[in-house]
Amino acid sequence: MRCSAVVAVLLLNCLNSHAGVPRFKLEGQLFGPDGLPVTVVTGIRNGEFAAVTTSVGNRPYWYWTGSSYLNLGQAIGGYRPQLTAARSSSFPVSWQPAADKPRLVGVYDGTTVTRLGPSKTYGTEPNIVAGGGEWIGGTVRIQGNPNRIEAAYAHNMMTGETLEFEVGRSTAMVASNARNTVLFQTSGELSTGSSLYSHGFFWRRNGQFQGLAIDGTAYAGAMNDHDDFLITRNAGGEVRVVYGDGTWSPELGGTMERPFNWCNGAGISNSGLAMVYNPGGQNRTKYYFGDTAGWYSVADTLEGLPSNLIISTAQLDPVTDQMYVTGFYSGNSSNKIVLRFNPVPEPGTLVALGLGLAAMLRKKRRA
Secondary structure, eight states, X not given: OHXXXXXXXXXXXXXXXXXXXXXXXXXXXOXXXXXXXXXXXXXXXXXXXXXXXXXXXXXXXXXXXXXXXXXXXXXXXSEEEEESSOOSSOEEEEEESSTTSOOEEEXXXXXXXXXXXXXXXXXXXXXXXXXXXXXXXEEEEOOSOTTOOEEEEEEETTTOOEEEEOOSSEEEEEEEOTTXXXXXXXXXXXXXXXXXXXXXXXXXXXXXXXXXXXXXXEEEEEEOTTSOEEEEETTTTEEEEEOTTSOBOOXXXXXXXXXXXXXXXXXXXXXXXXXXXXXXXXTTOSEXXXXXXXXXXXXXXXXTOOTTEEEEEEEEOTTTOOEEEEEEETTOTTSOEEEEEEEOOOHHHHHHHHHHHHHHHHHHHHO
């Protein structure tokens, strides 16, 4: 009995030291199967990602499946292949037929690559920037119409269904998730006295479009598997979460220096962690986690981060909550490395673990 009480007290003391601030512990540096340091990671989801192990020439491009590396460059062919969003079966890729040729986009199903473009409606190559489920997409350029810049483009990799449409000056698919919800953003004319556009938002869920009433100038960011997504609103003065039922969160961290107008580098995980990029920060303080209590510099949440490492990008896995940090050591910006950090369990998780362990010890002692 005394042993179980000590275990519970130690766990409570441990979690109290982390209460209120997300924490991540260094797992280690990433290396490719060629033994070279990983310098770029993209398409991170559920422990899977694409990786580059050198930043010059026709780069070796790998796909980490969670247990082994696939040579994506050999599988796709072409020059400088890239992956947009990780997925264990089919996923979106892009490549150049040669170094001096425009980039093409397609879907790789593990065996072959099927090219998607050009757009049947607009004749231009799709720009794939969003994924997360079966749906991938972004925009297609509209030519010859000064009042229309971009149309939305969305493609279902499993069914082959493709959506191409325009609403207002510019329309884009900005996110999708494992529930096959697709989030779109549309821009109207320039706002009065502003260099920003007035935006509208709508989901496509279960095959039906659903508009969202969000007043003010806003930009949408990442979406999780609960249909929650981030917005920056009123010229970047606010960051909020729009929940899957259409309601809003309180403003996230109103005391932080005003973030960028767009949700660049944004992330929102299934557990509710929110992250944004603020170009006003310096070196290690450009990425922030936020909740209704305030914002925390990502650098301050990373246990084991080298003191002289300058962060260039930080990316959040929306499923596992792992953090991937790309950076370089002072004075050596050409040699980047990628570090992976694992989330430290939240207080509630540790309490449940401690109580369960204590109960197990009591039961064992009685036996």
